[in-house]
Amino acid sequence: MRNMFRNVEGTNDLLPGAQKAIVRTEIWHHVEEVIHQIMLRYGFSEIRTPILEHTGLIARGIGQLTDIVSKEMFTLERGDTSYVLRPELTAPIMRSYLQHHLEQQSGVQRLYYLGPCFRAERPQKGRYRQFHQFGAEIIGTDDPRADAEIITLMMEVYDTFELTGAKLRLNTLGSAETRPKYREALIEYLIPFGDALTAISRERLSRNPLRILDTKVEAERKILENAPCLPDYVDQESLSNYESLKRLLRAVEISFVEDPMLVRGLDYYTRTAFELEYGGIGAQNALAGGGRYDLLASAIGAKNPVPAVGFAAGMERLILAMEASGAPLPTVRPFDIWIVSLGETAGKKAFEITHYLRKSGLRVGMEPTKRSMKAQMRLANRADAHRVIILAEQEMQTETATVKNMLTGEQKSIPFIELVENLTK
RNA sequence: GUGACCGUAGCUCAGGUGGUUAGAGCGCCAGGUUGUGGCCCUGGAGGUCGGGGGUUCAAGUCCCCUCGGUCACCCCA
Numbered sequence: 037m038r039n040m041f042r043n044v045e046g047t048n049d050l051l052p053g054a055q056k057a058i059v060r061t062e063i064w065h066h067v068e069e070v071i072h073q074i075m076l077r078y079g080f081s082e083i084r085t086p087i088l089e090h091t092g093l094i095a096r097g098i099g100q101l102t103d104i105v106s107k108e109m110f111t112l113e114r115g116d117t118s119y120v121l122r123p124e125l126t127a128p129i130m131r132s133y134l135q136h137h138l139e140q141q142s143g144v145q146r147l148y149y150l151g152p153c154f155r156a157e158r159p160q161k162g163r164y165r166q167f168h169q170f171g172a173e174i175i176g177t178d179d180p181r182a183d184a185e186i187i188t189l190m191m192e193v194y195d196t197f198e199l200t201g202a203k204l205r206l207n208t209l210g211s212a213e214t215r216p217k218y219r220e221a222l223i224e225y226l227i228p229f230g231d232a233l234t235a236i237s238r239e240r241l242s243r244n245p246l247r248i249l250d251t252k253v254e255a256e257r258k259i260l261e262n263a264p265c266l267p268d269y270v271d272q273e274s275l276s277n278y279e280s281l282k283r284l285l286r287a288v289e290i291s292f293v294e295d296p297m298l299v300r301g302l303d304y305y306t307r308t309a310f311e312l313e314y315g316g317i318g319a320q321n322a323l324a325g326g327g328r329y330d331l332l333a334s335a336i337g338a339k340n341p342v343p344a345v346g347f348a349a350g351m352e353r354l355i356l357a358m359e360a361s362g363a364p365l366p367t368v369r370p371f372d373i374w375i376v377s378l379g380e381t382a383g384k385k386a387f388e389i390t391h392y393l394r395k396s397g398l399r400v401g402m403e404p405t406k407r408s409m410k411a412q413m414r415l416a417n418r419a420d421a422h423r424v425i426i427l428a429e430q431e432m433q434t435e436t437a438t439v440k441n442m443l444t445g446e447q448k449s450i451p452f453i454e455l456v457e458n459l460t461k
Numbered sequence: 462g463u464g465a466c467c468g469u470a471g472c473u474c475a476g477g478u479g480g481u482u483a484g485a486g487c488g489c490c491a492g493g494u495u496g497u498g499g500c501c502c503u504g505g506a507g508g509u510c511g512g513g514g515g516u517u518c519a520a521g522u523c524c525c526c527u528c529g530g531u532c533a534c535c536c537c538a
Contacts, residue, residue: 103536350538409496417498
């Protein structure tokens, strides 16, 4: 044990039958499958981009001064090129959209994704160095109906998993033109408090003052109660878009709370910003977040602006929340048949029968060992097999298989040639 | 990056003030049924007590260092 390698800090091995849902492969299969189905139903198509991207894309897309870029990236150098393990997927998807000229396709693009991301943060509950995000983007329109559609899609996922008690928070960040005005007003308001702010907030005051808004420090929250309100500084068009969005959400009975303090940690967001919050999965309580990012395309080199809106969600946090809330988790499909054999000739026959039963669609198990019948029966029982086929000397002589129903204990003999037909009917 | 707590069998954990061959439950394997599971009974395998150093006649137990884990700050999905 002591000298063995172990998985890298902040990463997880997913195992079959694991106790904790978050590392159990069966749960992941189920959750992924449901997400694919929902995305399909909402008219979104899957996009898969590489895990490796150029560092420059991420730095320019997400913003040089953001925490993600300034201290949380896994970068690797090779020759004189710098690569990064993607910390999120919105920038890579916009890169791919631009690179492949998806704007030339008819209509807006509805894309979704699901895959691993990497951030070099200190791991804790709900936060890992390799984690998995799924999300969706609507690229090519600034219509508030797209914003509403993204939010309804996101909510549909959590509804489907019967997760109740999540809180949707909503805000508008305004346009690229009005944001600086609010920024100045906020700085002006906060400067007199000087020492009352934490060191971190004082630092952010010059670099990224909006982030102070979602501080957890009680004293700072109190100071912020009378701070200038973001929506008051927002331009007329953003405001009317925001009103439209709220009307659309109310029309389809999506409940939300407006939170003028809500901001996002990535630079590319404008106008709509939202977050889905859930207590009970530790300090990392954001299940998903997103918003409009009309500036991203330009930031990474597009000639013309490309309006877009999307959400990103954490798989681990979703599973953690499902587990915490007692939402139903999938069970493992039991075996239809388990094959038990004694002796060499019966063993060969067992292999053959296993093969043909599997070809006919049944889930069939057997263990290629020479263990006792008792031991093999125990395995069958543990695999939750409905029926067991027993093959030993007697069966080989009569060319019939003994088939035992594990629920009733009842046994019958079935000739080898009728076996597949008999068991599949 | 900072801090707190925790590292004893595969898993969950017991092991007052340091003292003979380190324990339990679950799990695993085998036997109780010369070819039959679940329940029960019996037995067995499995541990350099995270690692290193120190104090001591004696350390799982005390001290130091180190590695690992968990949670929190921060940040965000």
